[in-house]
Amino acid sequence: MLTVCNLEFRYPNSPFELNVPQLDIANQQHTAITGPSGCGKTTLLNLIAGIKPVHAGLSGEITLNHERLLDKSDQQQRQFRLDNVGFVFQDFRLIEYLSMRDNILLPVMLSSLPQDAEIAERLDYLIQKMGLSELSNRQVSQFSRGEQQRIAICRALLNKPQLILADEPTANLDADNAKQVWDLLFEQANEINATLIVVTHAADNLDRFSQVLPFSQINAGGQLCST
Amino acid sequence: MFDIIKLATAYLRSQWKLSTTLVVIVALSLALPLTTSYVTSAYQSELEARSQNPSLLVGARGDRFDLVLRAQFYVGELQQAMTHGDYEKVNLHDGLITAPLHLSHTASRGAWAVIGTSSAFLTAKGLEIASGTTFAEMGTCVVGAEVAKRLEGKSTVRTDMKSLFGIGDMMPYDLEVVGTLEPTGTADDSVVLISLETAWLLDGYGHIHEDNDIGSAVDRNSRLHGVEGAHIPSQTETKLTAENRHRVHFHGEQSQYRISAVAVWPQDDESNALFQAAYLDDRALQVVVPEQEFQKLMDYVFQVKEILDLVFIILMVISAVMVVTSIVQSIQLRKQHLETMQYLGCSAIKVKLLLATELVVLGVFALVLSAVMVAVMVVASPSLMTLV
Structure with missing residues (x-):
């Protein structure tokens, strides 16, 4: 269970203010948080992932399966993120000079996690799922945008995280590519029994989520809306 | 660490033009x-x-x-010469080891200096004969280690022609190699050492010819010009052997024969000082201390x-500014990459380690290239030698 309680956040020198009195998301639930661009959805997602700007004002509580995330040190939050959270960015955030394989492996390469047989097997499985086995050593800059986002999703899923956070994962994709990305995301979230939270401003594909939360209702103590 | 090196080299490869430029700049x-x-x-x-x-x-x-340069490095003839008579006067001083130096001739088209001297030169200079004997007999020579190597077993060294088309009294001679010097790694390796008499033979002061070959009179450029009875034979024998060596004869006064310099090893400080003092006001000769001239x-x-x-x-400062600017620019351009790495769970220290590794890799390449x-x-x- 992910619980956000009395979360208050503001950027320094900015009128923007995030105020989430209560947000509960059950394990393995697929949640969409909707709202117009710039309303603070990404900020909320970043805070859940433990990514917070320096010098920002932050108070409240975020817990994932009874672990209080905001009480953790930076180092502990990084490790928690590495072990439990898979993050899919709107702009993919792939390292273009690395191969597809190395991009997916990046969280492992950057951590002290061993690159054991299990990781290698998982990597091969994910690449095969994308149907790009033949091209695993190709640089990511040579892939289409849809393929790049699927590679980014594989990177987020490599460690079988219990929480997948996706920030507008299909915002920059055409309908066909967007469908492939959604298919992969839902299929993999189901396969590893992960909780999926997606922020999106798009109205399509919302019926695939178990709950859709308009951001306006989350922020400043609004009512939660379940579907 | 392997992964960090892999990531670092992957980035440097992707930026190979910038990386190569930085490596070359630092290496230079x-x-x-x-x-x-x-x-x-x-x-x-x-x-x-x-x-x-x-x-x-x-x-x-x-x-x-x-x-100093010509006498110490054997790089050619001195414009001003002295006479053998001068050398004999130098020899009158006590407490000195002396050796005449005749620097006029060369062999192998100027590559090897043919030095006329005495056996005292070898002893005083510490030149040891690796094989054979010294140049005691006229027409023989001792060669340096490099010359011996280049001769490839040949038993004679032919001196270079001094006069145009070989006409005149300075004929090229075939010198018999009778000894080889130990290698020294210095100019002594490329010399052909001969006796002073042999050097004078090359000068044209002496020669071997048939008794009835009076040849022609010496020209005005000859060193024997003005010497009574001096002549240029029609057929000069230019290789001395046991059979013809006794027929060598010289014209003119030996005291007037030309030498280039005299090498002097004073036995003690007093002899040194007295000798230098004796030549302070000499109008014709000078005593030079090579060490001072080299200094x-x-x-x-x-x-x-x-x-x-x-x-x-200045170049290093410019290079350092370029390197620092490139690194700062590179970090700014990669800000999102580095941020992503931290979002994915990489610590700030590891990001710095990655950047440091990139610098180390560049540094290693720069050192190797350097x-x-x-x-x-x-x-x-x-x-x-080529500069002097």
């Missing part, structure tokens, strides 16, 4: 001053090695520097080096 900044320093030190060592052996030189008044040369070299050092410091550049430039740099 290191290689140029290192090479200059190395070459200067090598010149200094080479000069110092020969500056005290012999410790004094006597020659005709003129360019002191020229006298003057090195002073010039160091002055040039100081200017070069300044240029290199070492190659130094090696190539040192090999390609002119030797002191």
